[in-house]
Each structure stands twice: as C-alpha cells, then as structure tokens.
Amino acid sequence: MVFLxxxxxxxxxxxxxxxxxxxxxxxxNNHAKTLSKAAFLSSISxxxxxxxxxxxxxxxxxxxxxxxxxxxxxKNTNLENEIKxxxxxxxxxxxxxxxxxFCSRYKNKGVGTFCPVSFIESRNLLxxxxxxxxxxxxxxxxxxxxxxxxxxxxxxxxxxxxxxxYEMKQAFKDTxxxxxxxxxxxxxxxxxxxxxxxxxxxHKKGCCDKYDRLNRSKSHVILNIxxxxxxxxxx
Numbered sequence: 001m002v003f004l005x006x007x008x009x010x011x012x013x014x015x016x017x018x019x020x021x022x023x024x025x026x027x028x029n030n031h032a033k034t035l036s037k038a039a040f041l042s043s044i045s046x047x048x049x050x051x052x053x054x055x056x057x058x059x060x061x062x063x064x065x066x067x068x069x070x071x072x073x074x075k076n077t078n079l080e081n082e083i084k085x086x087x088x089x090x091x092x093x094x095x096x097x098x099x100x101x102f103c104s105r106y107k108n109k110g111v112g113t114f115c116p117v118s119f120i121e122s123r124n125l126l127x128x129x130x131x132x133x134x135x136x137x138x139x140x141x142x143x144x145x146x147x148x149x150x151x152x153x154x155x156x157x158x159x160x161x162x163x164x165x166y167e168m169k170q171a172f173k174d175t176x177x178x179x180x181x182x183x184x185x186x187x188x189x190x191x192x193x194x195x196x197x198x199x200x201x202x203h204k205k206g207c208c209d210k211y212d213r214l215n216r217s218k219s220h221v222i223l224n225i226x227x228x229x230x231x232x233x234x235x
Contacts, residue, residue, distance in 0.1 A: 133180040136161050142228050143185050148193065148202070148221040151176065157227055181222060189223040 106114050127134040136158040141149075155176050162172040181188050194216045195201070199208035203216040 127180075127183065131177075131180055132162055132174060133158065133177040134183055136176070137181050137184045137225075140228055141184075141225050143187055143224055144226045145187075145224050147226045148191075148223045149225050149227065150195075151178070151220040151222065153227075154181075154222065154225075178222075181225070185225075188225050191221055191223055193219055193221045193223075195219045195221075 102114065112120055124138075128138060129135075140157065140161055141154075158176050159172045162168065178190055181190075194203040195218075196203040196207050196211065197215050197217055198210035201207050203211075205211060
C-alpha cells in the first residue's frame with residue numbers, strides 16, 4: 001500500500017490520476033469511517049500480506065486515534081517531552097542574545113521594520129484572502145491627507161463592493177472593522193468629528209457661508225482616507 005501525504009500542490013493528485021489509468025478505484029472521503037483502524041494497521045505492518053494494490057491520497061494524516069504511535073509509526077513516542085525536558089533550555093539560551101539585540105535596536109518599532117519582505121508580502125496576501133475590511137480598503141480606498149470619510153459611508157461602499165465581487169444574492173450584512181482599516185495604512189486615524197450640516201465639511205468658523213455654531217452634527221469618521229471611485233451619501 002502506498003500512502004501519499006503532503007501539502008496542496010505537491011503532486012499527490014497527479015500521481016493518483018496517473019495510477020488510475022492503470023488501476024480503477026473509488027475515493028475514500030473519510031479513512032476512519034471507510035477503513036477500520038485494525039485493517040489500516042495490518043496493511044502497513046509486516047504481519048499480513050496484502051495482495052490488493054492500494055493508494056491513499058491525503059492532505060492530512062489518517063484521522064484514527066493514535067494512542068501509542070502505532071498510526072504514525074513513531075520510533076520514539078515520548079520525543080516531545082524529551083525535547084521539552086532536555087533541549088528547550090539550550091534553545092532559549094541560544095536565542096537570548098539575538099532577542100536582546102533586536103529589542104535594543106528595534107524597540108518601539110513594529111516587526112515590519114526588520115523581518116524579510118517576503119514575510120510582509122505573505123501576511124498581506126493572507127489578509128486579502130481572509131479579511132473583507134482589509135480587502136476593501138486595499139482595493140478601493142487611498143490615502144489623501146487632510147480628508148475624511150465617515151464610517152457609514154465606508155460601510156455602504158464595502159457592502160456594495162463585496163456584493164459585486166462575490167455576486168451575492170443576499171445583501172452582505174457585516175460591518176467594517178475599524179481596527180483592520182489601520183492595518184492597511186497606519187496614517188488612517190479614527191476620530192469623532194463635528195460636521196457642518198450645510199457643507200458636510202469639518203465644522204469650524206468660516207467653513208461655508210451658512211456657518212452657524214449650532215449647525216453641526218457629531219460624526220464617526222476616518223481621517224486621511226478617501227474612496228478611489230467617489231464617496232456615497234450617508235444613510
């Protein structure tokens with residue numbers, strides 16, 4: 001029996017499909033439900049001779065309960081505890097000088113100031129794939145000093161963006177995550193701002209011809225951000 005185990009894209013499916021040109025077999029969705037643990041163990045041990053050609057193809061190890069290392073065939077089932085007891089101290093001691101050097105050199109700075117560029121790129125790709133707010137701000141917003149956009153406007157624009165991108169039949173209900181906005185650009189700032197009801201700019205003397213001390217409303221805004229395709233009206 002051959003068990004192909006590895007990450008996506010490592011060639012498991014290619015080998016499986018080529019094998020199917022010679023041997024026709026059914027796929028198994030769940031090892032533990034389809035093949036008993038005893039049968040699986042007997043097929044990988046030397047005590048029984050199996051004359052049925054078998055290939056198991058999986059991104060994960062079999063989901064049998066591994067009580068004493070019999071599934072993964074570990075030579076030392078206590079290896080984790082031995083590493084903790086004997087080698088952890090040495091590992092931490094060797095890391096200490098580098099840790100102290102980086103603390104002194106990069107204190108009060110983010111990890112992005114010293115980690116490899118590939119780390120930042122991978123992190124941003126992951127955020128783009130899993131974070132709707134990050135994806136929307138990155139794709140549809142831009143930095144512009146001295147401007148502001150209200151949170152309701154950003155919410156409305158993000159919902160339209162998600163509905164259009166994923167062709168959703170039902171309206172997207174989630175609201176924008178304020179903290180994640182700053183992950184795109186730390187120059188974006190959250191603030192409660194007095195807005196002139198007439199000109200919709202920051203309420204201050206001389207903001208427009210209709211300026212009045214009481215002609216204002218408090219609004220939740222993000223400073224220095226604007227939508228790259230225009231700003232929708234507040235609801």
